[in-house]
Amino acid sequence: MTDSTMMLPSVSRLLSRERLVRWAPILVLGLLVLFFPFFEWLMDFLEGKGHAYLFDSRFFSIRNAARIGIAASPGLMVAVGVTFIILMGSIDLSMEGTVSVCAVLFAFVFLAWGATLASWAWLAVPLALVVGAAMGFVNGLVHIWLKIPSFMASLAMGFVGTGLALILTGGDRIRIEDELFRSLLTERIFNFPVMVYVAFFFLLVAWFIQSRTTLGRNFYAVGGGEELAHASGLNVERVRLMGFTLAGVFFAVGALLAVGRIGIAETATGNNFLFISITTVVVGGTALWGGIGGVWNTLVGVLIVNVINNGMIVIGLPAFFQDGVLGILVILAVALSVNRRSTSFVK
Secondary structure, X not given: OOHHHHHHHHHHHHOOHHHHHHHHHHHHHHHHHHHHHHHHHXXXXXXXXXXXXXXXXXXXXXXXXXXXXXXXXXXXXXXXXHHHHHHOOOOOOOHHHHHHHHHHHHHHHHHXXXXXOOOHHHHHHHHHHHHHHHHHHHHHHHHHHOOOOHHHHHHHHHHHHHHHHHHHHOOOOEEOOOHHHHHHHHOEEOOEEHHHHXXXXXXXXXXXXXXXXXXXXXXXXXXXXXXXXXXXXXXXXXXXXXXXXXXXXXXXXXXXXXXXXXXXXXXXXXXXXXXHHHHXXXXXXXXXXXXXXXXXXXXXXXXXXXXXXXXXXXXXXXXXXXXXXXXXXHHHHHHHHOOOOOOOOOO
């Protein structure tokens, strides 16, 4: 047997579907981080005002990195919640309504109980988390007890949440001006705002739940094969219910960070989270059929989406280009990861 024929199996293993699915998101992120500053440098060079070095690009500045972190933090929390659901092979589309309700109720209670974290108003924070958990719990009940597909049950619950937020606010905006709460955005540690560290802390909590708890292992078991999980004695319905409840908690964290970022709670606070969260989870490499992926994949996906958004702003491309690129990325990510001959979709 020649050396060339011996090399073929190793090359095929190196370029296998599994390896591509695993490493493609990180490679895409790396290419994007290099592409946007190069494109900016090239445009400036052609206009006769190019930088001496590529790394002089505005894209590589600490200020721009902090800007990406600020934009990514709320969406990361919502996407982490979605990750738990997708790991089970289900879909949760209720995030926009849940985020809006949590944000609005937090703002009302915060203002009513003192309007500053130095007073009893701090209780509005755990209350928002409880509201998120309750909405997730109800979402799970509708899906499990009424035997409604998860995407339809959660989409309906999302509309209910958005309608409830509109009733509560009457279409008005609620401003939060407490300096302590707004320090999530205004106070910086090593040039990054506090909210970035809060988001990273909850990401670590999510990783611990996913990797170090029985519940997290059960998410993978259900996503890997519901019938097999049933046969092994696992209470699949309870696992799903706990998953939807946990997702609601992370949706609430995303709502708090969203309010902290702009200082306003309103019905529109949850807008755009549906597309962004599903996109980031899929682009990050978590499989839609469940059992593959996790919160670190979601972090990579969130960074990809936000680097694209930020980079296109830096180089001056219009917003509709961003949506188009993200749509293409989702199609490529799903096409790469799905075995269409043995597809069994959303449960």
